[in-house]
Amino acid sequence: MLKVILPNGSAKEFPQSVSIRQIAEGIGPRLAKAAIAGEVDGKVVGIDTRLPDSGEVKLRILTKKDPEALAVMRHSAAHIMARAVMRLKKGAQLAFGPTVEGGFYYDFQMPEPLREEDFPAIEAEMKKIIALDEPFERIEVDRNKALDICKDLGQEYKVEHISTGLAEHPSLSFYRQGEFIDLCRGPHVPSASAIGAYKVLSIAGAYWKGDANNAQLQRLYATAFFSQEDLDEHLKKIEEAKRRDHRLLGKQLGLFAISQEVGPGLCLWLPKGAQVRSQLEEFIKHELRNRNYQPVYTPHIGRIQLYQTSGHFPYYMDSQFPPFYLDPLMQDTQHLFAAHFKGDVNDQKFVDIFEKSSADFQKNFGVSSFLGFGPASTVEERKVAIMHWFNEQEAYLLKPMNCPHHIQIYRAERRSYKELPVRLAEFGSVYRFEKTGQLNGMTRVRGFTQDDAHLFCMEEQVAAEFSGCIEMTQFVLDCLGLTNYRVRLGFRDPASDKYVGSQEVWNRAQASLEEVCTRLGMSYTAEPGEAAFYGPKADFVVTDCIGREWQLGTVQLDYNLPERFQLEFVGADNKMHRPVMIHRAPLGSMERFIGVLIEHFAGAFPLWLAPEQARVVTVSEKSEEYARGVEQKLRTAGLRITGDYRPEKLGAKIRDAQLELIPYMLVIGPRDAEQGTVSIRDRLDGDLGAMTPDAAITKLQAEITARTFRKTFSGSAGLEVKGGENEY
């Protein structure tokens, strides 16, 4: 006897095994027709799934109204898209085709590359397939049979996946629809007609199982909805989001530029962008003072030995600008040294290659031997001589991180336990050589400035200091109305050996990190494998306007650098102890943070951040003299103000100021000049009427001090809808 409990609490009993479809039919023919899938005890399954013949289950029958059904339908749509591609292009190999947020994709290996111009044909073929309205038929087989099926189909990726990724699964399932059969966990919609409106969106490269060592596949992105209206709305949303893109707004509003001549990934802060940044930096500096940090300054480069000690070199070699050496021989042999440090070259080979390049160098530059090898010297002796020479080299690296410099500041004096924690803060510029394909506007650059700080404390202070860092990050994000973030605790991947430091030290760090997050009541996800090589961390991750995630603020515990640099302090027992370090940056980098901020505010910054807070616009040139006086008065009061005195009509000047997203306009005509007033105009609320310049100053200053969020707009720069309701 099976007892089925439905969402409304009612229960039905069945004497023998029954499918979800049969239960739906029992409830009503309309429900049976509308059913897309079922949910049994919280697990989404196909409509033809048979329930056990005894016990008790909770059952939901999912229809178009249920969000879970959409994912099922999209997955089915992915199959249909794959089927369409298989029909159009012979010899396509199938890889993965999952549902993702906002749609789905399918990875193929194509004999001929797919192109965007193939999309209409694919969509047309999908239409034909859907018109057939064939059912999705589930076929369950054992592993060996599954392997045979995939081999027969000639689907090599499926064969590989069954033998590796699915090695633990004794029984596997396929779904068949017409001539198309695909290894698939399911579930699927009952038949093709359940698929509503769909669109193939884009094509991209993707590696098999995400590993760059594997074959590069072609990934076809698409989306599907139950109704055309939902699809249209989705596409419209994508379009609107694109208009918020910080790269577009950054150019339109004159915030930043990236010039080919300066170099890719190198950001030029235009005056207005620099103004926003400077304001944000002031804000952070104020918070640092309140929290007893000490500002420091350090240079942009450091000797390579410093980074060998820290472990950044050659560990991060691939993502750094190459070091520069004062000795020209080193320019030629630096790759050799890097390979040697990484263990890619053994001692004998290292000596051989070095001596050859050294000989070439001497031939080319006419310099005599400078290492002084005797003919009888051993490999070991030569290696020692070479390494000794290397360590004497004057070589510099553009700093990829600020910590080694800050550590040297810590070491500049003997530290007592009484002065801990030491908190050293700097807006430190760092350089990292990101791969070209990773660069993205301001959110991924090669040179950036972190709102960095390093805390040196005793082990028993870690929890309090960590807590303080998290609290500051939360405070800063709150002040900007950035609420759409998640906290990710990056932990060590137990299976990997890329980490510096002992497992025991890591466990301690991770435990205390988790403890603090729990105490602060933060929701977080613990993610093994996401840690930095030197310690676990808490990352604040936000989502940009087109759904990409970016790591902003970060707090990282580090038990390893103090060890590497032999940091010490004198304890109460008059003995030497090792401090613990915390790296933290609430904003992360100024570049990325402001990039995200531009999208968050859609370019319409709150008054306290706005590069131009107000603009005087004259009705005609008659009032220019008075207007200039007002402008200067507000400037002297500390407001960022400009004046538009062009011989344009008022409407044109207002329009220009609106498009530049300037929060306030001070309209001045003969009437104002006569009465000693200004007509204040809010960018969104329009004309607020006349007031004295002093009253305007008071009003604006109050808004600045309160750091009020302003409305942005529900459109884009240039397409603003008046009275937009996007309240932040």
Added chain:
RNA sequence: GCCAGCAUAGCUUCAAUUGGCAGAGCACCGCUUUCGUAAAGCGGGGGUUGUGGGUUCGACUCCCACUGCUGGCUCCA
């Protein structure tokens, strides 16, 4: 780095029949207008069509290489 696509004036607004004189709009400059809350009128300057080669009588257009940019590169069958 890799896959696909793109590159015309300051502009992520774009045009240029099959290979046949590179053209608009916005912005900029000048003149007229002196104006009260989202675009006044007229005139003007601005280009080695991303860079370098090639094919051709002739290349923005076709071919090759390079540079830069855009989308993407495991929320597993």
